[in-house]
Amino acid sequence: MPILEVTGLGISFGGLRAVDDLNMTIEKGSLVGLIGPNGAGKTTVFNMLTGVYRPTDGGIRLDGENLIGKKPDEISAAGIARTFQNIRLFSKMTVLDNVKVGLHNHIKYPLFGSLFHAGSYAKKEKEMDEKALEILKVFDLDSNSDLKAANLPYGKQRKLEIARALATAPKLLLLDEPAAGMNPNETAELMETIQLVREKFGVTILLIEHDMKLVSGICEYIYVLNFGRELAQGTPKEVLNNQEVITAYLGE
Amino acid sequence: MKRKLISKKNIISVAIIAVLYILIQVLINGGYLSRQMMSVIIPLCYNVIMAVSLSLIVGVLGELSLGHAAFMSIGAYSSALFTTKFELPEFIALPLALIIGGLCAAALGFIIGIPVLRLKGDYLAIVTLGFGEIIKSIFNFLPITGGSKGLSGIPIYTSYRNFGLVFLITAVIVLLIKNLLDSRHGRVFAAIRDNSIAAQATGIPVGTYKTMAFVIAAFFAGIAGVLYAHNVGILKPGNFDYNMSIEILVMVVLGGMGSIGGSIIAAVILTLLPELLRSFADYRMLLYAIVLIALMLFNNSSLKKKLIEKRQMSRQEKSEKEGE
Amino acid sequence: MDIFSSLAEQLINGLRTGSIYALIALGYTMVYGIAKMINFAHGDIIMVGAYLLFLLGVGKLGLPTPVVILLAIILCAVLGMLIEKIAYKPLRNAPPLAVLITAIGVSYFLQNFVLISMGATPIPFASMIKVPSLTLGTITVSGITLATLVVTFVCMAGLIFFVQRTKTGAAMRAVSEDRGAAELMGINVNKTISLTFAIGSGLAAVAGLLFISQYESLQPTLGALPGIKAFVAAVLGGIGSIPGAIAGGIILGIIESLTKAYISTQLSDAISFSVLVLVLLIRPAGIMGKMKNEKV
Numbered sequence: 042m043p044i045l046e047v048t049g050l051g052i053s054f055g056g057l058r059a060v061d062d063l064n065m066t067i068e069k070g071s072l073v074g075l076i077g078p079n080g081a082g083k084t085t086v087f088n089m090l091t092g093v094y095r096p097t098d099g100g101i102r103l104d105g106e107n108l109i110g111k112k113p114d115e116i117s118a119a120g121i122a123r124t125f126q127n128i129r130l131f132s133k134m135t136v137l138d139n140v141k142v143g144l145h146n147h148i149k150y151p152l153f154g155s156l157f158h159a160g161s162y163a164k165k166e167k168e169m170d171e172k173a174l175e176i177l178k179v180f181d182l183d184s185n186s187d188l189k190a191a192n193l194p195y196g197k198q199r200k201l202e203i204a205r206a207l208a209t210a211p212k213l214l215l216l217d218e219p220a221a222g223m224n225p226n227e228t229a230e231l232m233e234t235i236q237l238v239r240e241k242f243g244v245t246i247l248l249i250e251h252d253m254k255l256v257s258g259i260c261e262y263i264y265v266l267n268f269g270r271e272l273a274q275g276t277p278k279e280v281l282n283n284q285e286v287i288t289a290y291l292g293e
Numbered sequence: 294m295k296r297k298l299i300s301k302k303n304i305i306s307v308a309i310i311a312v313l314y315i316l317i318q319v320l321i322n323g324g325y326l327s328r329q330m331m332s333v334i335i336p337l338c339y340n341v342i343m344a345v346s347l348s349l350i351v352g353v354l355g356e357l358s359l360g361h362a363a364f365m366s367i368g369a370y371s372s373a374l375f376t377t378k379f380e381l382p383e384f385i386a387l388p389l390a391l392i393i394g395g396l397c398a399a400a401l402g403f404i405i406g407i408p409v410l411r412l413k414g415d416y417l418a419i420v421t422l423g424f425g426e427i428i429k430s431i432f433n434f435l436p437i438t439g440g441s442k443g444l445s446g447i448p449i450y451t452s453y454r455n456f457g458l459v460f461l462i463t464a465v466i467v468l469l470i471k472n473l474l475d476s477r478h479g480r481v482f483a484a485i486r487d488n489s490i491a492a493q494a495t496g497i498p499v500g501t502y503k504t505m506a507f508v509i510a511a512f513f514a515g516i517a518g519v520l521y522a523h524n525v526g527i528l529k530p531g532n533f534d535y536n537m538s539i540e541i542l543v544m545v546v547l548g549g550m551g552s553i554g555g556s557i558i559a560a561v562i563l564t565l566l567p568e569l570l571r572s573f574a575d576y577r578m579l580l581y582a583i584v585l586i587a588l589m590l591f592n593n594s595s596l597k598k599k600l601i602e603k604r605q606m607s608r609q610e611k612s613e614k615e616g617e
Numbered sequence: 618m619d620i621f622s623s624l625a626e627q628l629i630n631g632l633r634t635g636s637i638y639a640l641i642a643l644g645y646t647m648v649y650g651i652a653k654m655i656n657f658a659h660g661d662i663i664m665v666g667a668y669l670l671f672l673l674g675v676g677k678l679g680l681p682t683p684v685v686i687l688l689a690i691i692l693c694a695v696l697g698m699l700i701e702k703i704a705y706k707p708l709r710n711a712p713p714l715a716v717l718i719t720a721i722g723v724s725y726f727l728q729n730f731v732l733i734s735m736g737a738t739p740i741p742f743a744s745m746i747k748v749p750s751l752t753l754g755t756i757t758v759s760g761i762t763l764a765t766l767v768v769t770f771v772c773m774a775g776l777i778f779f780v781q782r783t784k785t786g787a788a789m790r791a792v793s794e795d796r797g798a799a800e801l802m803g804i805n806v807n808k809t810i811s812l813t814f815a816i817g818s819g820l821a822a823v824a825g826l827l828f829i830s831q832y833e834s835l836q837p838t839l840g841a842l843p844g845i846k847a848f849v850a851a852v853l854g855g856i857g858s859i860p861g862a863i864a865g866g867i868i869l870g871i872i873e874s875l876t877k878a879y880i881s882t883q884l885s886d887a888i889s890f891s892v893l894v895l896v897l898l899i900r901p902a903g904i905m906g907k908m909k910n911e912k913v
Contacts, residue, residue: 084913091494093913117496125913129491131484142484145477146496155476156469162476169477209496357714408894411901414713415655419852420897423890430887490913535845539721546718579729585722586704593711
């Protein structure tokens with residue numbers, strides 16, 4: 042059963058057609074790659090899926106629910122979480138608090154509790170701490186929980202962003218170039234973590250990468266984007282052998 | 294990660310408050326304070342409330358507001374109208390006045406919340422300044438508020454004789470805001486400041502929470518206004534101009550953005566400073582201006598960065614030695 | 618007097634006040650465009666300019682009027698550059714709020730410096746502009762109004778020519794577009810910012826001349842009100858945009874004059890600010906401002 046259905050998705054900025062007639066069907070529990078050369082429109086697709094941009098035409102359905110016209114926070118509530126290409130952490134807050142912001146809509150107490158530290162405040166905060174630490178542990182970040190997010194090394198910042206996204210209990214996780222700026226060792230480790238995340242959290246993952254070899258290692262299915270249009274789709278093997286894909290990547 | 298209602302932190306805060314209270318009471322009753330100093334004791338309290346509540350907007354939420362005095366004026370006028378018109382006994386009138394002042398200010402905070410949803414940075418700053426000036430002109434215009442002659446004959450409920458109560462109100466407000474920062478709501482305010490796009494993508498309805506922060510801050514500023522009105526006894530719209538908003542903003546910035554303790558210290562110093570510099574008469578404002586510029590330059594200078602680095606280095610060395 | 622000529626007279630009054638606002642707003646907007654800061658002390662440069670006109674002329678030195686005006690403009694320009702160098706330049710990479718507070722400090726400094734050296738009591742200062750008034754049918758336009766309109770028009774035209782047509786103007790536009798890139802292209806950013814402050818402050822001196830010719834009284838706080846109004850005008854027009862500042866200033870002046878004449882003097886500020894709030898709600902970056910969206 043598909044979790045995400047994208048039909049005829051397109052967006053124009055002024056006269057520029059950034060994405061055109063994109064169709065995607067993503068099965069529940071799968072790990073799918075979205076690849077393409079720089080400027081192909083991959084991040085624009087993410088921005089449409091998460092409500093940052095409103096598509097000019099086409100439809101987006103998550104688990105059958107229409108997402109067009111919804112705001113980013115409503116889409117998060119509907120079950121899509123994301124990371125950003127240029128890391129966007131709550132940099133002055135601690136690692137733990139970053140994840141706890143992700144839990145905000147799931148473990149609740151009223152404003153009264155916040156002001157007076159009374160009622161269910163203590164109990165719920167404890168619950169949040171435990172849950173956040175549990176998520177951080179998956180990323181080996183639990184020992185850094187009191188550190189300011191800005192003071193984390195780069196690789197760990199990327200991981201923290203994924204941890205925060207997972208705290209919102211998403212059905213679909215969008216990762217925008219999670220391995221950008223990492224060395225091959227770190228990348229290999231991250232790819233393992235991503236696979237672990239899928240199993241442990243039972244989440245469907247769509248990830249952007251422009252390094253094709255990387256994606257083909259872990260993704261079951263790949264969409265290739267070029268100049269805002271779908272160039273090819275299929276299993277990693279099919280895509281890697283596609284002549285058009287090779288041309289788009291290597292040039293004539 | 295212990296979370297108890299009576300945590301160590303809370304006990305310390307309560308202890309500090311109690312000691313402060315006793316100290317000031319001894320000073321007042323022992324006759325150690327000059328008349329001049331007695332007269333700033335209550336202003337000290339409402340300035341602390343103003344600074345701490347503005348800190349919530351500027352320091353924690355990260356939005357620049359140049360109209361905080363407007364909330365104070367609404368609190369002051371609405372409560373003063375209530376106490377002068379109804380003439381209830383003080384023990385009923387004052388609590389009701391506090392609630393009325395707070396709620397009226399909060400209502401204005403909600404209205405200001407509307408442009409806050411659409412505007413950012415400098416544009417928001419000028420709109421908050423504009424709101425302040427609009428409110429001021431309206432008070433100047435309305436017959437019921439006495440126009441530019443002002444509203445007089447307000448019962449004096451919050452003079453230094455009532456210091457205990459005013460101090461208690463101030464302490465409670467400071468504690469409530471401190472509590473708020475360490476809660477799911479406070480975390481969301483800080484998250485919006487750090488990265489509002491990420492906050493929204495994390496499921497936070499950014500607009501709702503921004504409005505909420507403005508309403509809460511306005512409520513407390515309104516209470517400060519009630520204390521003000523019933524301390525001075527006469528209200529003039531000119532008292533709540535943008536210079537006052539800026540004075541409070543300076544307290545928040547000098548106190549170190551988002552630090553409640555810092556805001557309190559800055560509010561106390563900046564309230565006392567003009568009194569202490571009174572012997573310099575004309576030169577005090579000039580001095581104030583120079584100190585302000587010098588502090589801002591120092592705060593952002595490479596000299597300060599070097600000093601901080603040095604301190605961290607020596608700390609590190611110390612902890613390393615201890616580890617051996 | 619019939620309704621038509623009274624309306625026409627109010628419009629001309631509004632145009633006069635508005636063009637002074639526009640002149641000051643240009644300083645705000647240019648500095649904002651290039652240094653990305655609200656120069657809160659800008660209004661006080663007007664005040665310093667007015668005092669200089671007094672001291673150089675009838676007040677102390679008794680120099681001939683054209684020399685007085687020229688010297689006041691030059692001195693204000695130098696003051697603007699000096700303030701930038703001492704107070705703002707070290708904060709170029711500091712958070713915007715730190716710069717704002719520093720600017721407020723500079724504003725307090727100027728006001729209180731003048732207060733100490735010149736005293737708080739208003740000093741009467743007769744208009745330096747002596748132009749005969751003009752009568753068109755039933756409408757009389759005062760000499761000061763005529764001079765104000767001509768002077769502001771010349772200043773604006775000169776400024777637009779300078780920014781659009783000269784190499785230095787192009788450098789200014791480049792720095793305001795992207796400071797980093799301009800620096801890489803070999804533009805001396807420090808010099809450009811310095812020049813912007815000089816021009817803005819020079820214009821403020823001109824505005825000071827026009828303003829004081831109308832009010833004929835010197836006070837250390839005289840710059841605050843036109844300063845704030847001009848700031849509102851700059852934001853109304855879209856801060857950072859030169860045509861925006863001009864349009865914003867004139868619109869604000871006319872609104873103010875009409876409300877003072879037909880609604881209420883006391884409410885005129887409230888109405889001006891309400892217009893600002895409404896315009897910003899519809900166009901969050903002002904009438905001619907460009908909205909910059911953060912790239913995600």
